[in-house]
Amino acid sequence: MEKKVIPEELNFQNNDKMNLTMIPSRYARFMRTCVIWQFIRFVVLNIKMLIVVRKSH
Amino acid sequence: MARLVVLGGGVSGHTAATFAAKWLGSAHEVVVVTPNSQWNWIPSNIWVGVGDMSKQDVVFDLAPVYRKGNITYKQAKAISLNPEGKEGADTPFVTIEYTGQGKEGQTEEVTYDYVINATGPKLNFAATPGLGDANGLGEYTVSVCTADHAVHASHELDRCIEKMQKGERQKFLIGTGHGMCTCQGAAFEYAFNIESKLRKAGVRDMADIKWISNEAFLGDFGMGGLHMKVNGYVVSSKLFAESLYAERNVDWIIGAHVNKVEKGKAHYELLDGTTGVEEFDFAMLIPPFAGVGLKAYGKDGSDITDQLFAPNGLMKVDADYTPKPYSEWKASDWPRTYQSPAYKNIFAVGIAFNPPHLISKPAKSPNGTPINPTPPRTGMPAGITGKAVAHSVCDLITKGEGVQLHEASMAEMGAACVASAGRGLLTGTAAAMTVYPVVPDFDRFPGTGRDTDYTFGEIGLAGHWIKQVLHYLFIYKAKLKTGWTLIPE
Ligand SMILES: Cc1cc2nc3c(=O)[nH]c(=O)nc-3n(C[C@H](O)[C@H](O)[C@H](O)COP(=O)(O)OP(=O)(O)OC[C@H]3O[C@@H](n4cnc5c(N)ncnc54)[C@H](O)[C@@H]3O)c2cc1C
Numbered sequence: 181m182e183k184k185v186i187p188e189e190l191n192f193q194n195n196d197k198m199n200l201t202m203i204p205s206r207y208a209r210f211m212r213t214c215v216i217w218q219f220i221r222f223v224v225l226n227i228k229m230l231i232v233v234r235k236s237h
Numbered sequence: 238m239a240r241l242v243v244l245g246g247g248v249s250g251h252t253a254a255t256f257a258a259k260w261l262g263s264a265h266e267v268v269v270v271t272p273n274s275q276w277n278w279i280p281s282n283i284w285v286g287v288g289d290m291s292k293q294d295v296v297f298d299l300a301p302v303y304r305k306g307n308i309t310y311k312q313a314k315a316i317s318l319n320p321e322g323k324e325g326a327d328t329p330f331v332t333i334e335y336t337g338q339g340k341e342g343q344t345e346e347v348t349y350d351y352v353i354n355a356t357g358p359k360l361n362f363a364a365t366p367g368l369g370d371a372n373g374l375g376e377y378t379v380s381v382c383t384a385d386h387a388v389h390a391s392h393e394l395d396r397c398i399e400k401m402q403k404g405e406r407q408k409f410l411i412g413t414g415h416g417m418c419t420c421q422g423a424a425f426e427y428a429f430n431i432e433s434k435l436r437k438a439g440v441r442d443m444a445d446i447k448w449i450s451n452e453a454f455l456g457d458f459g460m461g462g463l464h465m466k467v468n469g470y471v472v473s474s475k476l477f478a479e480s481l482y483a484e485r486n487v488d489w490i491i492g493a494h495v496n497k498v499e500k501g502k503a504h505y506e507l508l509d510g511t512t513g514v515e516e517f518d519f520a521m522l523i524p525p526f527a528g529v530g531l532k533a534y535g536k537d538g539s540d541i542t543d544q545l546f547a548p549n550g551l552m553k554v555d556a557d558y559t560p561k562p563y564s565e566w567k568a569s570d571w572p573r574t575y576q577s578p579a580y581k582n583i584f585a586v587g588i589a590f591n592p593p594h595l596i597s598k599p600a601k602s603p604n605g606t607p608i609n610p611t612p613p614r615t616g617m618p619a620g621i622t623g624k625a626v627a628h629s630v631c632d633l634i635t636k637g638e639g640v641q642l643h644e645a646s647m648a649e650m651g652a653a654c655v656a657s658a659g660r661g662l663l664t665g666t667a668a669a670m671t672v673y674p675v676v677p678d679f680d681r682f683p684g685t686g687r688d689t690d691y692t693f694g695e696i697g698l699a700g701h702w703i704k705q706v707l708h709y710l711f712i713y714k715a716k717l718k719t720g721w722t723l724i725p726e
Binding site: 188191192194195197198200201202203204209211212213214215218219221222225226228229230231232233234235236237 | 476479480482483484486488489617621649650651652653663664666669671673691693695696697698699700702703725726
């Protein structure tokens with residue numbers, strides 16, 4: 181049978197500890213550095229952080 | 238004219254001194270005593286440690302800034318406090334020893350009306366044999382705690398990269414160098430910045446990277462971890478921390494007290510009492526923190542250090558230090574005004590104050606070795622406590638003794654923290670996190686101890702951009718450039 185390698189899943193077999201974690205899929209990794217999505221997150225995160233900063237002063 | 242003396246020109250001391258000088262104007266004097274000639278934006282030392290920034294990018298000279306801020310600057314270290322003065326003179330004073338300004342080694346007695354202790358941590362490398370000694374960092378490991386340490390770390394990293402390029406495998410060990418360390422976040426950032434750097438250098442497959450820390454679980458960060466809402470679930474930071482380590486193939490040892498370091502070897506004891514040895518070619522192990530060792534003397538010259546300071550050298554403030562079990566810890570144990578109970582004109586801010594207890598659950602190995610993170614006091618709480626105390630002192634000076642002191646309890650304030658996981662304008666990532674409050678309050682927020690509407694974390698490029706913006710913003714603010722007071726701590 182043909183071998184199916186999904187690179188982002190390989191680390192599950194490194195050891196038992198890693199086997200029991202969640203590892204991001206290719207889609208999740210792509211979104212982390214997708215400039216348009218991250219620009220939106222940049223705005224959202226700044227607003228969230230400013231709220232926490234305001235609550236703390 | 239009243240005189241406020243601020244000991245330490247780091248994050249909290251600089252904040253306190255600059256705001257106090259602005260609020261007091263020229264009617265009163267603000268003096269800063271600090272041994273360094275330059276201010277260091279410490280969070281960016283991580284990037285210096287992987288060669289992505291130079292030392293010059295993260296420091297600037299203090300003298301011109303203090304001139305501009307109308308602050309008297311003494312490049313010296315404080316040695317002792319005499320809160321009641323001395324025989325024949327009632328005015329309290331601090332004894333300092335110059336480290337610069339052409340007066341190196343000279344001592345001076347600086348009288349004060351109010352003093353703010355913002356001396357931060359002593360990097361206690363000597364606590365772990367082989368990690369260092371009384372003079373500081375030893376020869377077997379590197380550090381990123383100061384800009385100079387980070388420059389050295391970067392050179393050592395380059396040497397490892399060269400070896401890997403020649404086909405020699407290298408083992409990296411990053412984490413904490415003692416069972417009672419704090420600042421896991423900085424080690425976390427360094428581990429992932431190294432990982433990212435090695436990928437960019439094309440040698441990641443030649444490196445084994447291992448994390449070793451005193452946390453009982455990954456993602457504890459000295460705060461007992463945090464819970465956040467993600468995709469309809471409320472989950473522990475443990476899940477996300479483990480996920481990142483697995484994704485980047487960084488193996489981990491947790492619940493570890495590193496008890497001895499030798500050339501290429503770290504010896505450790507685990508929470509289950511077992512011991513082990515981890516080999517390395519490159520290691521960055523954060524030292525435990527202690528107070529800087531200030532002494533205090535009574536009017537008659539008697540040693541009263543134990544009245545002002547806890548045995549770890551950190552200053553006692555208005556916290557509830559009564560020893561009690563974890564189940565009885567309360568948010569109200571944490572200090573609110575940072576005033577010394579012994580002397581009302583002495584305050585301590587940032588890392589210099591002694592916390593009432595840990596935040597993480599205390600843990601010991603069967604051999605009795607405490608292995609638990611001590612509470613972190615990151616930049617934001619350091620800045621906020623510095624500003625609140627500056628406000629109190631200004632009110633005391635301008636309005637008189639009876640004023641209500643300003644309050645800033647870590648059990649009521651949040652903290653925003655951005656942990657870099659690799660630099661790059663379009664490829665960088667960082668975990669952007671906020672916790673509210675820093676110290677969990679299970680009475681107000683039963684379950685997680687924190688408000689999950691304001692406690693969150695997320696990794697991505699946006700976090701990296703925020704970290705980069707904060708780098709420029711906080712250096713801009715610390716240089717007292719136009720509008721600096723508008724930038725929050
Ligand atoms: C590598 C690293 C990365 C970090 N990254 C982050 C981050 O990303 N985000 C974050 O929020 N926090 C971070 N932190 C923590 C942050 O740096 C601290 O919270 C903050 O510096 C504490 O401020 P402080 O004023 O108490 O101490 P410091 O900033 O350390 O200042 C103490 C000052 O006192 C001076 N001093 C020492 N002894 C004496 C003496 N005897 N007399 C007078 N002065 C003295 C010192 O020279 C120094 O200038 C990081 C820490 C490290 C080590």
